[in-house]
Amino acid sequence: MRAVRTVTGPRWTVVRMPRPVPAPEEVLVRVRAAGLNRADVLMRDDTYVPDDAGWSVATDRVGFEFSGEVVESTGEWSAGDAVLGQAGGTCAEFVTVDHRLLLRRPAGWSWTEAAAAPSALLTEYDALMHVGGFRPGETVLVTGATSAVGLVAVGLASYLGAGRVVGTTRRRERAASVLAAGADDVLVGPPLRAEYTGTGFDVVLDHVGGATLTAVIPLVRPGGRVVQIGRLGGGTALLDLEILARHRLSLIGTTFRGRRLPELANLIDALRPHLSEFPRRPLIDSVFSLEEIEDAYERLASPELFGKVVITVDH
Ligand SMILES: NC(=O)c1ccc[n+]([C@@H]2O[C@H](COP(=O)([O-])OP(=O)(O)OC[C@H]3O[C@@H](n4cnc5c(N)ncnc54)[C@H](OP(=O)(O)O)[C@@H]3O)[C@@H](O)[C@H]2O)c1
Incomplete structure (x- = not known):
């Protein structure tokens, strides 16, 4: 699959790597869009302090949140379900994520809006x-x-x-x-x-x-x-x-760093009933393709940024 990696420079580059294989409790998701965050910039600048969080964070991968379709399911999810959530390295064609950490995409939300929402x-x-x-x-x-x-x-x-x-x-x-x-x-x-x-x-x-x-x-x-x-x-x-x-x-x-999976799962369960009711969609600043990831970085660093920078992933 295609995925964005930080390579020496430090530049974000689209590379090819094996599609991830879901562990027993995990769902494989075909990513449609990924939201970028300050933490991605901190990681690129080597000023992010990663730790052993409840969801995997690869320091050379880009993206913490995503929207997409379930491909291989477990738990309550079925193939084709439209979902959103947090994971490590979401600027990629596929991610794996524990089934307890997924949220259902609210009706009417675009992939871009759904990818901009989970972290915030x-x-x-x-x-x-x-x-x-x-x-x-x-x-x-x-x-x-x-x-x-x-x-x-x-x-x-x-x-x-x-x-x-x-x-x-x-x-x-x-x-x-x-x-x-x-x-x-x-x-x-x-x-x-x-x-x-x-x-x-x-x-x-x-x-x-x-x-x-x-x-x-x-x-x-x-x-x-x-x-x-x-x-x-x-x-x-x-x-x-x-x-x-x-x-x-x-x-x-407060921070999410260091949170363990059960705590995150409880938080997501608490948010779940509100997501379909919440009347406001995230403000989108700009949208880039996976191949335009360096332009996305420039925008993320701009003082004129207003809202979320989102990467769309085509297949
Ligand atoms: N994104 C997440 O999910 C997340 C999660 C946890 C924590 N955080 C933290 O929350 C903060 C906001 O993240 P974000 O990604 O939402 O930020 P963002 O969209 O990049 O924030 C941009 C806004 O921050 C304000 N700002 C920038 N520099 C400022 C300064 N020196 N003094 C006062 N205001 C300043 C500006 O507001 P005005 O120009 O209108 O004043 C600007 O509109 C960051 O510190 C981030 O690390 C983010």
């Missing part, structure tokens, strides 16, 4: 519901709301019954997209306007870190939870520990 949906659902302990009616602040994961976070919080959802962006011209994703209000900054100080948010989903994390701590209400997901704005932050203590805030980091 699982990350944000887990961050909001499990890590952040969100309850319907609570207020949610999403930093970096125009990032691919941020837009999904805004939509999920709104869909799951948040009392108020607010997103941050540095660019006023992108505020309308954050509102369209489901937000009630947008904070443009830095500096972030301070009108939420005192009233505060119950949950913050932070994708930016750095000075943005510093700025949001005073905006969290007593007993609130700050979930640290991404560090687009920097991996270190000054924190007002006086506020943290006085307001009894929880600051919790």
Whole structure:
């Protein structure tokens, strides 16, 4: 089969390799599209720290998420089922994945939309519901709301019954997209306007870190939870520990690295009933073929990126 590999350079190149053979609990999927992520860029730049995750990650392969058709089935799946999910090396004609980690493609979604969804949906659902302990009616602040994961976070919080959802962006011209994703209000900054100080948010989903994390701590209400997901704005932050203590805030980091298969399977089971109901499809920035993978990388690294970069795979 054709698959994308990182070769010395470091360049992403389409190579030929044997089609994977599914293990007893695995399904063989014919990939139709694969979503690209920051982690692919980090791997290419050798700054990704892989570990023994619940799903296999080959550091010289590209792609963490996919949509496609079941070819060889096991468990609840049948040949021909349209599915999506996470796996290692999804920029390829075929992937194998444990049957418990697959989701059914929602009716009406294209292969491209389905491939853009798994990573962001699982990350944000887990961050909001499990890590952040969100309850319907609570207020949610999403930093970096125009990032691919941020837009999904805004939509999920709104869909799951948040009392108020607010997103941050540095660019006023992108505020309308954050509102369209489901937000009630947008904070443009830095500096972030301070009108939420005192009233505060119950949950913050932070994708930016750095000075943005510093700025949001005073905006969290007593007993609130700050979930640290991404560090687009920097991996270190000054924190007002006086506020943290006085307001009894929880600051919790999260990542999928190191998660084991049973935990991922439970998370996917929890998300499963929501996927067909979730009203918002992922925002697609651009679509490339497998052979255009280097162009896709350029786009992924562009500051103008807005939404997901997706690779389509023809057979
Ligand atoms: N993709 C995933 O599934 C996933 C999973 C777990 C964690 N993460 C992490 O979540 C973060 C977002 O990932 P993504 O792939 O969704 O990102 P993305 O789409 O590439 O994010 C681009 C957005 O990030 C904002 N941004 C970029 N640099 C910034 C900075 N220095 N300060 C503030 N905002 C900045 C920009 O928003 P404005 O210009 O509008 O301000 C831009 O629209 C990353 O740190 C990633 O590692 C992603």
